[in-house]
Amino acid sequence: MKVNSVNEGLLIVISGPSGVGKGTVCSRLRQKMPELTYSISATTRAPREGEMDGVSYFFKTVPEFKKMIEEDQLIEWAQYVGNYYGTPRRFVENTLASGQDIVLEIEVQGAMQVKEKFPQGVFIFLVPPSFEELRQRIINRGTETEALLNKRLEAASDELNQIKNYNYVVINDEVDKACECIRAIVMAEHCRTDRLKLSDQNS
Amino acid sequence: MKVNSVNEGLLIVISGPSGVGKGTVCSRLRQKMPELTYSISATTRAPREGEMDGVSYFFKTVPEFKKMIEEDQLIEWAQYVGNYYGTPRRFVENTLASGQDIVLEIEVQGAMQVKEKFPQGVFIFLVPPSFEELRQRIINRGTETEALLNKRLEAASDELNQIKNYNYVVINDEVDKACECIRAIVMAEHCRTDRLKLSDQNS
Numbered sequence: 001m002k003v004n005s006v007n008e009g010l011l012i013v014i015s016g017p018s019g020v021g022k023g024t025v026c027s028r029l030r031q032k033m034p035e036l037t038y039s040i041s042a043t044t045r046a047p048r049e050g051e052m053d054g055v056s057y058f059f060k061t062v063p064e065f066k067k068m069i070e071e072d073q074l075i076e077w078a079q080y081v082g083n084y085y086g087t088p089r090r091f092v093e094n095t096l097a098s099g100q101d102i103v104l105e106i107e108v109q110g111a112m113q114v115k116e117k118f119p120q121g122v123f124i125f126l127v128p129p130s131f132e133e134l135r136q137r138i139i140n141r142g143t144e145t146e147a148l149l150n151k152r153l154e155a156a157s158d159e160l161n162q163i164k165n166y167n168y169v170v171i172n173d174e175v176d177k178a179c180e181c182i183r184a185i186v187m188a189e190h191c192r193t194d195r196l197k198l199s200d201q202n203s
Numbered sequence: 204m205k206v207n208s209v210n211e212g213l214l215i216v217i218s219g220p221s222g223v224g225k226g227t228v229c230s231r232l233r234q235k236m237p238e239l240t241y242s243i244s245a246t247t248r249a250p251r252e253g254e255m256d257g258v259s260y261f262f263k264t265v266p267e268f269k270k271m272i273e274e275d276q277l278i279e280w281a282q283y284v285g286n287y288y289g290t291p292r293r294f295v296e297n298t299l300a301s302g303q304d305i306v307l308e309i310e311v312q313g314a315m316q317v318k319e320k321f322p323q324g325v326f327i328f329l330v331p332p333s334f335e336e337l338r339q340r341i342i343n344r345g346t347e348t349e350a351l352l353n354k355r356l357e358a359a360s361d362e363l364n365q366i367k368n369y370n371y372v373v374i375n376d377e378v379d380k381a382c383e384c385i386r387a388i389v390m391a392e393h394c395r396t397d398r399l400k401l402s403d404q405n406s
Contacts, residue, residue: 125396163396164396166396167395167396168391168394168395168396169394169395169396169399170394180390181390181391181394183387184386184387184388184390184391184394185387185390185391185394187383187384187387187388187391188371188384188387188388188390188391188392189391191327191371191372191373191384191387191388192370192371192372193328193366193367193369193370193371193372196372
């Protein structure tokens, strides 16, 4: 009998309500876990200074993006503030097939689209230490009308209720601590019995 | 909405075939993870020099041990080489109720008894890098007749087939690496959504 790790890499989804700090956690994670591959999103928004195609994003025209949707080239996609954003399927699938783990930093809505296609993925939900803390973070982002603020808080509350669809919950109290939890989750997932291939050779 | 860690500690079972090095891994783990509580077995064997009651083991007479079995005071028990060994229930239950994690280092047979009573436990199976390696470790333990050696190898092979009843498989190639995997598993299990208590208070 022999124990082999499964050959395919892990698909790791990091999500959570807006304002929870997904971007900050994932930036730190890139430094702390350079051995992971990070998915690059496709977008129709214009490149900002310093942004390079294929590094920050895959920059697409609207017709190009719509063609990607039609041809099922995106694992998930959504429209934000007039621009399209999505996760190209091929890069994710090639990375997994090569045995490497890939991280997707995406919105809650997109994460649920990914779960339908990759139920074996590792779904991590970042949460604020408390709802009050999330409220403060959203307020601190900038001056908003009270109506808009309430709408955002309601949306965040709805998103928090998606927690049950995730495998893990990581409290984003301190960024380094959140990264350590994610590292532990990735390591533990590689040891899960249901991810191992067992062969019966007695050698 | 608020996310609370579950109040009860984790019951962590470390098991694996004889010869895999459970004792070595758990000794190192005590140094590396002193924050965990380690279960103390009850036994009818005589104390060796330096062994203290309630530290190394709970030392019992045979009638005392049999009474513990009758009164369902043991989570699991077995007889080895003429002596009884078992895991007292009260110490485990009190530790878990106080919110602390407890580690049980036990044989495969005992681990399956524990699983019936604590299905929510974290069951970790230590495996050798290969069956050949396990064979060498058993041979190196001392001079054995070929018949006895074959019997032991057969038993180890049967035990390896229990792997499917465990949540995690950790390869005991290097002791420090095995301990790091166990640390990651404990940390990740504390983040599992199905172990969290969620309340709907918006504060």
